[in-house]
Amino acid sequence: MQVPVTASSKEKTKDPKPRSLxxxxxxxxxxxxxxxxxxxxxxxxxxxVGLKKWDFDxxxxxxxxxxxxxxxxxxxxxxxxxxxxxLRNRSHRLALDLWKDRYRYxxxxxxxIVVFVFSYMPMYGIxxxxxxxxxxxxxxxxxxxxxxxxxxxxxxPVAGQTIWNTFFIGITQLIITFPVPIILALxxxxxxxxAFRRTIQxxxxxxxxxxxxxxxxxxxxxxxxTSGLVNKLLMSLxxxxxxxxxxxxxFYGMLYSTSIWKEAGWGTIIYMAAIxxxxxxxxxxxxxxxxxxxxxxxxxxxxxxxFAITTMLILNVGSVMGANFDQIMxxxxxxxxxxxxxxxxxxxxxxGVGKGxxxxxxxxxxxxxxxxxxxxxxxxxxxKKMSGEGFF
Amino acid sequence: xxxxxxxxxNHIRRSVGDHIFNTCNIVLFILIAIVILFPFFNVFxxxxxxxxxxxxxxxxxxxxxxxxxxxEYIFSTSLxxxxxxxxxxxxxxxxxxxxxxxxMLAYGLCRGDLHGQKFFMIYLLITMFFSGGLIPNYxxxxxTLGWSNNLLALIVPNSVSVFNFIIVxxxxxxxxxxxxxxxxxxxxxxxxILFRIIYPLSIPTLATVAMFVAxxxxxxxxxxxxxxxxxxxxxxxxxxxxxxxxxxRPADMQNMEGxxxxxxxxxxxxxxxxxxxxxxxxxxxxxxxxxxxxxxFEKGMTIGAVKG
Numbered sequence: 001m002q003v004p005v006t007a008s009s010k011e012k013t014k015d016p017k018p019r020s021l022x023x024x025x026x027x028x029x030x031x032x033x034x035x036x037x038x039x040x041x042x043x044x045x046x047x048x049v050g051l052k053k054w055d056f057d058x059x060x061x062x063x064x065x066x067x068x069x070x071x072x073x074x075x076x077x078x079x080x081x082x083x084x085x086x087l088r089n090r091s092h093r094l095a096l097d098l099w100k101d102r103y104r105y106x107x108x109x110x111x112x113i114v115v116f117v118f119s120y121m122p123m124y125g126i127x128x129x130x131x132x133x134x135x136x137x138x139x140x141x142x143x144x145x146x147x148x149x150x151x152x153x154x155x156x157p158v159a160g161q162t163i164w165n166t167f168f169i170g171i172t173q174l175i176i177t178f179p180v181p182i183i184l185a186l187x188x189x190x191x192x193x194x195a196f197r198r199t200i201q202x203x204x205x206x207x208x209x210x211x212x213x214x215x216x217x218x219x220x221x222x223x224x225x226t227s228g229l230v231n232k233l234l235m236s237l238x239x240x241x242x243x244x245x246x247x248x249x250x251f252y253g254m255l256y257s258t259s260i261w262k263e264a265g266w267g268t269i270i271y272m273a274a275i276x277x278x279x280x281x282x283x284x285x286x287x288x289x290x291x292x293x294x295x296x297x298x299x300x301x302x303x304x305x306x307f308a309i310t311t312m313l314i315l316n317v318g319s320v321m322g323a324n325f326d327q328i329m330x331x332x333x334x335x336x337x338x339x340x341x342x343x344x345x346x347x348x349x350x351x352g353v354g355k356g357x358x359x360x361x362x363x364x365x366x367x368x369x370x371x372x373x374x375x376x377x378x379x380x381x382x383x384k385k386m387s388g389e390g391f392f
Numbered sequence: 393x394x395x396x397x398x399x400x401x402n403h404i405r406r407s408v409g410d411h412i413f414n415t416c417n418i419v420l421f422i423l424i425a426i427v428i429l430f431p432f433f434n435v436f437x438x439x440x441x442x443x444x445x446x447x448x449x450x451x452x453x454x455x456x457x458x459x460x461x462x463x464e465y466i467f468s469t470s471l472x473x474x475x476x477x478x479x480x481x482x483x484x485x486x487x488x489x490x491x492x493x494x495x496m497l498a499y500g501l502c503r504g505d506l507h508g509q510k511f512f513m514i515y516l517l518i519t520m521f522f523s524g525g526l527i528p529n530y531x532x533x534x535x536t537l538g539w540s541n542n543l544l545a546l547i548v549p550n551s552v553s554v555f556n557f558i559i560v561x562x563x564x565x566x567x568x569x570x571x572x573x574x575x576x577x578x579x580x581x582x583x584x585i586l587f588r589i590i591y592p593l594s595i596p597t598l599a600t601v602a603m604f605v606a607x608x609x610x611x612x613x614x615x616x617x618x619x620x621x622x623x624x625x626x627x628x629x630x631x632x633x634x635x636x637x638x639x640x641r642p643a644d645m646q647n648m649e650g651x652x653x654x655x656x657x658x659x660x661x662x663x664x665x666x667x668x669x670x671x672x673x674x675x676x677x678x679x680x681x682x683x684x685x686x687x688x689f690e691k692g693m694t695i696g697a698v699k700g
Contacts, residue, residue, distance in 0.1 A: 024508050097507055103582035104500045108512065111497030111552050115519055118549045122524025122532040139531065184424075190417055202686060203425045209678045211611035213633040217671035218431040220636060221438055227664045229434055232451035261428070269690055293410070318521075326614065330637055345526075352527045353618065365525030373521055 027081075034077040040070030043140065129363035142359075149363035158347065166343040166368075169255065169328075170320035177259045178316060181267030182309060186297055188268060189275050201272075204265025212330040215262060219245065219254075219331075246333040248340045254331060255324070270312060274305040310383050318376030321368055325349075344368045432679075439463070439668040443660045462669035465661055471623070471631065471644035472673065479627040482546050483609045490551040490605040491598055497552065498560035499586050503569065520554045530618055545619040546627070550608070556601045563597040564590065599688045610678060628674045636667045 044067035098105070124139070129149055131142040153159050184204070191197040207215075222228050223244040231241035244250050282300050291299065316323070325345040332341035337350075344364060352361030438446075440458040466472045501512055524532065529549075539545040567590065575585045591598065613629035620626055623643055626634075634640045645666070 024511070028511070101506055104506060107496040107582060107586065108500035108506075111493050111500075111557075112512065112515070114493060114548065114552045115516060117537075118529075118532070118552075119519040119523060121536065122528040123522075125524050125528025125531050128528065128531070138535075187417055187420065190413070191421065192414060196418070196421075200421045200425060202683060203428055205686065205689075206679070206682060207428055209607055209611075209682055210675050211613065211629050213611075213613055213629045213637065214671055214675050217632065217636045217668065218435055221435045221664070221668055222431060224664075227446075229438075229451060229453075236450035265428070273690070293413070329614070330633065348526050353530070358527050358531065362525060362527045365527060369522060369525060376521060 030077050030081050034074060034081070037070050037073030037075075037077055040066055041074055042070070044070055126362060126366055128359050129366045131359055133359040145359075149360045150367065153360065153364050153367075158342070161339075162342050162344055162347050165340065166321050166345075169252065169324065169343060172252070173256060173259060173324065174316055174320055176256045177264065178313065180260050180264040182271055182305075184264060185268040185271035185275060185305075186301060188272065189301065190293065190297075201265075201268075204268070206265075207262040208266035210262075212262075212326045215258060215327075216330045219258070245331075246335040248336050251331075251336045251340045255327065258327065258331065259324070267312070270308050271305055274308040275301055278304040314376070314379050314383055317379035318372065320375060321372050432675075435668045436672055438662075439665050439672050441662055441665050443662040443665070446662045446665065462661060462665040463673070466645075466666060466669050466673065469642075469644040471642050472628075472670065474624065475626055475628050475631055476673070478543075478625065479610065479629075482543060482627060483606050486547045486551065486609040487602050487606045489547060490553065490556070491602045493551050494553065494556050494601060495560050495591070495594075495598060496586065498557050498564055499582075499590060502561050502564040503572075516552075516554050516557060533619060540619050541621045541625060542619070543625065546609075546612075546615055549615070550605070553605070556604060560594070560597055560601055563594055567593060596688050596691060599685065600691065603685045603689055607678070628670075632667075632670045632674050635670055 044063045047063045048067060128139050128142075130144060130146060131139070132145045132148070133139070133142050137143075188197060188200065191200070210218075220228065222230050223242070225231060225241055225243050225245070228241075234241055242250075244254060278301060283296055286296050286300055322345050325343075328341055328343060328346055329349070332346065337346070345368070348361040348365045348368070351357045351364070434453075437452060437454050439462050440460070441452055441455040442457065442459045442461065445455055445457065446452065497516075500506065501509060506512070523529070533545050533549065534540040537545075571589055571593075572585050575589055580588070611629060613627065613633050616625075616627050616630045617633075620630075623631075631642055635642060
């Protein structure tokens, strides 16, 4: 545990940390075991009493055995807990510290509970990806099927196309949209009038604040095949209407351009802040040495914001597979949703929520999560090797 | 920036190329501004167009006789006003809850001298990289918590965002520790310190975080689609989505055929105009509030990115 050595915490650094740390870990492990024990016991007893209809037979464990195991685990851990040194010996340093900080623990408690309930409890549901889900058995007592769902997904003809679409859209969208905010910020920095620049900033941040639902409404008002303004203009000029919204060939173009329209302006905030932090004397020195604005931009501004660019790149690469779910959900149409617009996220949604195949779509979602994590860590590693600066 | 501007303006040698570049740059940004603002203008124009004019004219930039009938109609149904109230309620509740819980968490963990500090940080950061996924989340909220058709499902689940937590925490860490120390010596409890000393000092940061949550909640439709069965509990975005994206007119608007004007003639409303009126009504609060919060979010985004 790292403690910043300040005047206030100097006396704490003398504390035998390893010992109290061990105690904390022991306490946590005991709590986890206690939780597991009470969970098993709860299931077994509610099953025995008949309160819940757990499918014990399909699971192959007798409820009586479960009840005994769970109960024993619970009682043992409870006993261990009460002979825990920190609790038995109240004068112990750790107990004192915990008591002294009780208000701060009470401050962080609601947050920790929310994270547990809404982020950690669903993780238990991931085992659904390895089970054959039956509603009456629930997640816990459905039959294990190993990697059946993964095999089923990878063997299906949809898989190849879906995975390909996901990567293709993610990577091309990253390549096409990522440089735009940087270029915009560099150009915006060259605007001489501050008032004009502020106005432009106000305008280009605006689209970030509207939802993709509204974004689709805007597109619809312009490009709807029958009533969109652009198509009406084209038709009154005698040229054929362009079918932007439901033509599979134009889908990717629509994705890229709407992404740029909506998020490029917002993306400039970070680069503008980084540019504002550049030392002005460097520009003066460069100017005296005869560097023109282009050279100043390339040799001073760009290297100065390299760290911001790296950070944003890692963040973007990490979410390359799942960043545009909202966008695709709103921009896809009947003509595109099973072909070019089918990405893993939408497939998980269609299979899970649409067709009720919870187990299959959990498995696919897990596959995507793992790939995402790998991408994030690999990109961080690569950037660290290349520039010496990683994100974490 | 000012010195740089002064330097280049006072100098005699401003080349022709410089002037051309400046002009092109300004023109480019004016074009960008038009491209961004025109769709909003167009949606607003369509929402003010009557059906007759919409059918008659080949194209409409701005209606010759603007009419508010689409707005009058959508606010005369019970669906849209109720949904408006509901969306405001959800947004306010989620924002208040999230700002409170996140800032409490950030304050408790900001000094780094709590037992288990490292564990708590890792516990929070893991959720940034890994989550249960769509279906486990769905099962958790509908089956385990039993919150389907319950507004809590739209308010509580996102109340701790680790990204916002990092923003607030890094701001709290910049405050001098002596502030808390002196208050503590005077006998103030941690809750008093947080509410009386820390909060008043960090209003810009809290406003940024509150704004992120408010915008996110106002714009969200997906969780409502998952958890709400009853159209009466739909937030605005979901109604607009069903209406515009799926072209399914809300149940409350089905009786449009029965509309009569004062003389008893049937009124035909402009269907696209109705959709666009719903969209304008949905986006309006955001556009109105947005200029006031701009100075906050620029700062907040920067803290989050640099310290992240």
